[in-house]
Amino acid sequence: MEDKKSNKMAGKQSILFANPPVIIAGSSVVGKKEGEGPLASFFDQIEEDPMFGGTSWEDAESRLMKRAAELSIEKSGFRQEDIRYLVGGDLLGQLIATSFGIADLEIPIFGVYGACSTMGESMALGAILVDGGYADKVLAVTSSHFAGAEKQFRFPLAYGNQRPLATTWTVTGSGAVVIGSGDMGEETAGKNNKNGVVKIKGVTVGKIVDYGVKDSLNMGACMAPAAYTTISQNLKDLNVLPDYYDRIITGDLGYVGKDILIDLLKQDGYDISSNHMDCGIEIFDRNTQDTHSGGSGCGCSAVTFTGYIMQKLTRKEWKRVLFVPTGALHSTVSFNEGNPVPGIAHGIMVEAC
Amino acid sequence: MQNTKEKVTASDVVIEKDKTAKGEKYNKYVKDMTPTHNIFKNILNAFLVGGIICTIGQGLINLYASWGAGEELSASYGTLSLVFLSVVLTGLNIYPKIAKFGGAGSLVPITGFANSVAAPAVEFKKEGQVFGIGCKIFTIAGPVILYGIFSSWVLGLIYYILLQLGVV
Numbered sequence: 001m002e003d004k005k006s007n008k009m010a011g012k013q014s015i016l017f018a019n020p021p022v023i024i025a026g027s028s029v030v031g032k033k034e035g036e037g038p039l040a041s042f043f044d045q046i047e048e049d050p051m052f053g054g055t056s057w058e059d060a061e062s063r064l065m066k067r068a069a070e071l072s073i074e075k076s077g078f079r080q081e082d083i084r085y086l087v088g089g090d091l092l093g094q095l096i097a098t099s100f101g102i103a104d105l106e107i108p109i110f111g112v113y114g115a116c117s118t119m120g121e122s123m124a125l126g127a128i129l130v131d132g133g134y135a136d137k138v139l140a141v142t143s144s145h146f147a148g149a150e151k152q153f154r155f156p157l158a159y160g161n162q163r164p165l166a167t168t169w170t171v172t173g174s175g176a177v178v179i180g181s182g183d184m185g186e187e188t189a190g191k192n193n194k195n196g197v198v199k200i201k202g203v204t205v206g207k208i209v210d211y212g213v214k215d216s217l218n219m220g221a222c223m224a225p226a227a228y229t230t231i232s233q234n235l236k237d238l239n240v241l242p243d244y245y246d247r248i249i250t251g252d253l254g255y256v257g258k259d260i261l262i263d264l265l266k267q268d269g270y271d272i273s274s275n276h277m278d279c280g281i282e283i284f285d286r287n288t289q290d291t292h293s294g295g296s297g298c299g300c301s302a303v304t305f306t307g308y309i310m311q312k313l314t315r316k317e318w319k320r321v322l323f324v325p326t327g328a329l330h331s332t333v334s335f336n337e338g339n340p341v342p343g344i345a346h347g348i349m350v351e352a353c
Numbered sequence: 354m355q356n357t358k359e360k361v362t363a364s365d366v367v368i369e370k371d372k373t374a375k376g377e378k379y380n381k382y383v384k385d386m387t388p389t390h391n392i393f394k395n396i397l398n399a400f401l402v403g404g405i406i407c408t409i410g411q412g413l414i415n416l417y418a419s420w421g422a423g424e425e426l427s428a429s430y431g432t433l434s435l436v437f438l439s440v441v442l443t444g445l446n447i448y449p450k451i452a453k454f455g456g457a458g459s460l461v462p463i464t465g466f467a468n469s470v471a472a473p474a475v476e477f478k479k480e481g482q483v484f485g486i487g488c489k490i491f492t493i494a495g496p497v498i499l500y501g502i503f504s505s506w507v508l509g510l511i512y513y514i515l516l517q518l519g520v521v
Contacts, residue, residue, distance in 0.1 A: 056479040156476030158443045159493060160452020160459060160468050162395075165388045211366070212376020213383060221383040256387050263363040263386075340376070 008131070011237025013230075014347075016202040019182040021130040022353065023123075023198040024137075025076035026306030029068045031146065031172030034295075034303070037284045042307035043173075044071060050147060050172070057148035058092055061174075062101035065090065065143040068174035069102055072139065072306075076178040083107050083178065084135035087122040089114065090143050090298055092152060097143050107139060115327030116223075116252050117206070118142040119175060119302040120346030124203040126179040127348075136181050143174035144297030153216070153332060166218035168254045168280055168296035169289075175302025197353050198313045201320075204234040204347035208329065212340045216330050219341065220257025220280075220293055223326040226343030227253060228264040230324055234347045235270060242272045246318040249309060250345070251301030251325035252280035254294030279304035279325075301325040313352045323348040360385060395456050402455025406462045410435050432463055439464035443471040469493040
């Protein structure tokens with residue numbers, strides 16, 4: 001018993017799967033602004049209607065998430081009743097988009113909250129369920145919507161104000177992946193799947209890291225210490241150097257957070273300046289799209305992963321990636337009560353098959 | 354305060370063990386790493402936009418005066434018209450664009466106040482007339498109204514006392 005357990009544990013915070021689960025399919029549905037960005041050609045669907053045919057922002061995001069979930073199941077070649085569990089979450093209230101969006105799918109669900117790191121948390125738990133033998137197919141999903149997030153965390157959309165340069169722009173988008181057990185890789189890759197598959201080799205579960213930043217409009221600075229601790233721990237747990245990965249990809253640190261992260265990791269002797277990438281920086285063009293420090297939100301890392309990163313891996317342009325979605329654990333209540341904004345980041349080790 | 358002049362490096366932050374000190378150092382470090390808007394450009398834009406809004410207001414007051422309204426009445430009509438224009442521009446999603454350019458220039462005049470009331474009304478309409486618009490219309494303007502009324506009450510009280518003492 002003891003042996004079997006320690007087989008999968010690596011170092012202090014990491015898991016290396018005994019039989020690495022595979023991502024059979026991924027889907028990405030985004031809004032208009034994301035569809036005008038540099039990654040436009042990688043997304044499955046670009047929706048021009050910010051309401052997604054719904055009546056409120058919350059309804060819009062629910063529909064958005066449902067669409068991404070259904071699309072990933074469709075792309076996997078399975079039916080929704082084949083999916084054993086769903087792990088998902090979003091930013092709205094008590095997971096409004098997840099609760100209302102995927103209710104119709106009738107898949108048993110674990111609702112999770114990891115702020116903008118939710119894709120990492122969902123994929124980690126999904127992969128653990130699969131490798132543990134508790135499920136053969138798990139759907140991991142998350143979403144965010146610019147207008148819904150502004151309404152909940154900042155100001156009503158029509159309120160006039162100036163955004164500081166450190167702010168990020170919440171991505172309207174939803175990404176979903178279907179995770180299957182490792183031995184399904186070959187079989188399903190040949191079946192209905194045009195995308196090929198990606199292997200989840202392991203995960204590094206992140207700690208809540210609080211360096212005392214109270215500026216909720218500078219989330220890159222709030223989250224960079226969390227990304228730093230998770231990445232540093234991953235490298236220590238695996239006893240490797242940053243060049244072990246073709247890319248180390250953070251979720252939504254933006255330009256400000258990226259500089260801080262690289263600087264902090266240098267203190268531990270890790271130089272990631274040549275292979276670091278940030279989804280928030282990639283998804284928008286800050287010069288033409290007026291997004292300031294970059295993109296953010298659950299959808300930011302989710303659609304960049306399911307759209308861009310998965311394609312790079314299946315085309316074997318990259319062999320090994322550490323995907324680190326980052327989240328700012330910020331609520332308007334804790335903020336008003338004078339608390340800082342702690343960060344969290346989960347590391348997912350993904351490899352080309 | 355001398356410490357603020359010294360540049361804090363990432364290494365200072367990482368090696369610091371005390372949580373409070375680490376937070377202080379990190380915040381200083383973040384401040385150095387974070388870009389800010391060009392303050393002179395912003396001030397210039399604010400004066401420009403604020404000036405234009407006030408000129409329009411004065412133009413309206415003069416217009417109403419020329420139509421025969423008295424001094425006080427034309428000032429009230431002028432204010433009302435600016436509020437109306439601001440609410441219409443908020444509904445058409447034009448006011449946020451003016452505010453993005455003009456900053457405080459569009460925030461300080463009454464048009465900014467009107468925008469801060471109209472915007473939540475639009476946003477929270479979906480949550481109903483009572484719990485949506487009713488409860489949340491003053492989420493931004495509420496503090497201004499409450500403390501505005503409160504401070505005028507305090508000033509009134511002081512004025513009354515001074516009046517009784519024969520000072521004024």
